[in-house]
Amino acid sequence: MSKKTVRDIDLKDKKVLVRCDFNVPMDENQNITDNRRIVAALPTIKYLLEQNCKITLCSHLGRPKGEFKKEFSLVPVAKELSKLLNKEIIMAKDVIGEDAVSKANNLKNGEILLLENLRFHREETDNDPEFSKKLSNYGEIFVNDAFGTAHRAHASTEGVTHYLPAVSGFLIEKELKFLDEALQNPERPFMAILGGSKVSDKIGVIESLINKVDAILIGGGMAYTFLKALGYNVGNSLCEDDKINLAMELMEKAKEKGVKFMLPVDNKIAKEFKADAESKIVPSAEIPDGWQGLDIGPETVKLYAEELKNAKTIVWNGPLGVFELEKFAIGTNEIAKVLGDIDAVKIIGGGDSASAVEKAGVAEKMTHISTGGGASLEFLEGKKLPGIEALLDN
Ligand code: AMP
Numbered sequence: 001m002s003k004k005t006v007r008d009i010d011l012k013d014k015k016v017l018v019r020c021d022f023n024v025p026m027d028e029n030q031n032i033t034d035n036r037r038i039v040a041a042l043p044t045i046k047y048l049l050e051q052n053c054k055i056t057l058c059s060h061l062g063r064p065k066g067e068f069k070k071e072f073s074l075v076p077v078a079k080e081l082s083k084l085l086n087k088e089i090i091m092a093k094d095v096i097g098e099d100a101v102s103k104a105n106n107l108k109n110g111e112i113l114l115l116e117n118l119r120f121h122r123e124e125t126d127n128d129p130e131f132s133k134k135l136s137n138y139g140e141i142f143v144n145d146a147f148g149t150a151h152r153a154h155a156s157t158e159g160v161t162h163y164l165p166a167v168s169g170f171l172i173e174k175e176l177k178f179l180d181e182a183l184q185n186p187e188r189p190f191m192a193i194l195g196g197s198k199v200s201d202k203i204g205v206i207e208s209l210i211n212k213v214d215a216i217l218i219g220g221g222m223a224y225t226f227l228k229a230l231g232y233n234v235g236n237s238l239c240e241d242d243k244i245n246l247a248m249e250l251m252e253k254a255k256e257k258g259v260k261f262m263l264p265v266d267n268k269i270a271k272e273f274k275a276d277a278e279s280k281i282v283p284s285a286e287i288p289d290g291w292q293g294l295d296i297g298p299e300t301v302k303l304y305a306e307e308l309k310n311a312k313t314i315v316w317n318g319p320l321g322v323f324e325l326e327k328f329a330i331g332t333n334e335i336a337k338v339l340g341d342i343d344a345v346k347i348i349g350g351g352d353s354a355s356a357v358e359k360a361g362v363a364e365k366m367t368h369i370s371t372g373g374g375a376s377l378e379f380l381e382g383k384k385l386p387g388i389e390a391l392l393d394n
Contacts, residue, residue, distance in 0.1 A: 001176060003391040004167040006044060006143055011051040013109055017139030018044065018169065019156045019387075021146035021371060022059035022077045030076045037148070038080050040371050044145045044169030045085065045112070054107045056138040057081075058095070058115040058156055059146065066122030078114045089114050095121055096134040104138050124155045132159025145169025148350070148372035150387035151379075157387035166391045171371065176388070178368035179379050182347050187312035188214055193304070193335065195220030196318030196352070199243045204381035205317065206250050215260035215311075217304050219296045219320030219331060223264050226251065227284055235269070236292040262307065266297030268321065268328060275325045295321030296331035305338040314339065317349035317377055323356055336360035349376040 020041045025033045032038075048055050064072040078091040090113045092100035100115050107113050115138075118124040123131030132155040136142070142164040144150070149157055150172065160166070168176075182190075190213045194202055199222040209216060218226060221238035228234045229247040254261040265284055269291040270277035281297045282288075296304075308314060316339065323329040333356065339346050340362030348354050348366050351373025357363045370376040375385060 001168075001173055002394055003176075003388060004394050005173050006047055006167055006169055008394060009141060009165065009167050009392075011048065011053055011141060013052050015054045015107075015138070015140045016048055016056070016143055017135065017141075017160065017164065018048065018055060018057050018143045019146045019149075019160075020057050020059045021148035022057075022074060023061050023148060024077065026076060030071065030073075032076055032080050035080055035084075037371055038077060038084060040171050041145055041169075042084060044143065044171060045081075047170065048143070049110060049112075052109045054109055055112045056104055056107065056115060057112060058118055058135065058138075060119040060124065060149065060156075061117045062119070064117060064119050066119070068116075068120045072117050072119070074114055074117050081112075081114070085112075087112065092116055096131065101137075118154075118156050125152070127153050127155050127159045129159060129162070131155045133163055135160045136163035139164055142166040143169050144387055144391060145171045146387065147172050147175040147370070147375055149375070150372065150385040151375040151383070153386035158390045161390035168388070168391050172388065174368075175370055175372065175376070176379075178347055179370070179376060182313055182315055182345060183212060183380070186212070187345060189311050190313040191215040191217060191308060191311040191315075193217045193219070193308075193314065193316040193320070194318055195222070195320040195332070197221040197238060199225045199240050199247055202318070203243075203246065203250070204383070205377055207253075208380060208382040209315075210250070210254050210257055210259050213259060213315075215262065215307060216254065217262045217307065219264060219300070219304075219335075220318055222318075223296070224293055226263050230263075232284055233287055233289070234293065235287045235289050237269075237287065238292070260307070262304065264293070264296045264300040265303060266299040267293035268295035268297055268330070269293050270328075273322070275327060277327070279327060294325070295328040301331055301334045301338075304335060308335075308338055308342055311342065311344045313345045313347075314342070315347045315349060315380065316353045317351075317373075317380065319352045319356055323352065329356075329359075332356045333360050336362055340365040349373060349380065
């Protein structure tokens with residue numbers, strides 16, 4: 001790893017500020033519905049406890065847009081963390097206010113304080129230097145373990161590193177290890193499955209992966225811009241007309257590089273974007289006017305499954321259909337199951353694809369499921385992540 005981790009710095013008895021990604025989903029009663037991001041933070045926190053540190057944790061949750069809102073409080077996270085660690089978590093009522101500062105000043109070695117939601121202050125996302133400086137007062141050393149926000153230059157990910165020596169935690173180390181190994185030294189054939197709604201969001205990742213993979217398998221809404229570029233009628237399917245030329249260029253580039261570029265050969269189409277919409281399966285060349293493609297069809301699943309069976313490394317980002325609606329989740333679900341049965345390095349790029357493998361019951365069979373959808377996508381695009389760039393070099 002090119003950046004220093006908690007292992008590379010003396011942390012014994014130190015006061016440490018840790019940026020975690022506790023941005024967990026909750027129901028309307030603030031019950032955490034998926035605690036994976038909290039669980040993923042435990043190895044670093046446990047290590048800091050072993051080092052007898054005074055630990056101040058911070059995170060954002062949702063988008064409270066710069067003001068206190070009870071539904072975005074981190075109190076439920078403190079409770080969950082306390083349960084998982086079997087240890088008291090001291091909860092601050094604010095971030096840089098009197099309560100947090102006084103609790104931090106009274107913190108003893110081996111104790112854990114959790115600050116309130118960083119995004120109760122607009123200065124967090126503005127990467128405000130004054131706010132960063134105040135955060136830095138909570139530590140002698142800064143540990144970033146929030147992979148999910150590493151692609152954002154915010155006060156708690158980048159700003160604070162101007163005032164404190166900064167190292168990564170074990171989660172960021174693990175994320176980088178898997179993503180980097182897949183990109184730098186993949187066992188071949190190396191294949192990427194890319195889905196999601198828009199081509200425009202995935203241009204960067206497609207361009208970057210064309211230089212690295214042996215095959216790209218496309219699904220989801222973005223498939224229709226490519227199909228239209230090839231002259232197919234796509235009816236009312238999601239299609240970015242202003243990206244058709246670009247879609248063509250990407251396919252030509254793939255051809256030049258000898259990268260197999262696969263598009264759906266059939267689709268589940270519907271007249272409306274609705275859970276109970278009338279639907280049918282048609283070949284890609286036969287999408288009628290007035291209908292829209294909402295999932296890949298069974299022939300496509302078969303074709304993709306055959307291709308994927310040969311892969312030794314697979315990266316998957318984005319659902320292959322409107323997987324939130326049961327009727328159009330079949331393609332995504334089937335491909336998740338296919339991955340479950342394949343013996344290869346399988347990396348899931350967070351977000352929707354992570355939920356899909358979870359739902360399909362094959363999460364355990366994946367090599368790595370990233371905790372950061374956006375961050376992993378930017379990493380795959382070959383972009384530098386500001387929260388990681390800012391850490392001390394090894
Ligand atoms: P993204 O955020 O770009 O990864 O896109 C994820 C979203 O794409 C999900 O909410 C899916 O419902 C949506 N999606 C996937 N396939 C389609 C499709 N064929 N038509 C419309 N939306 C889709």
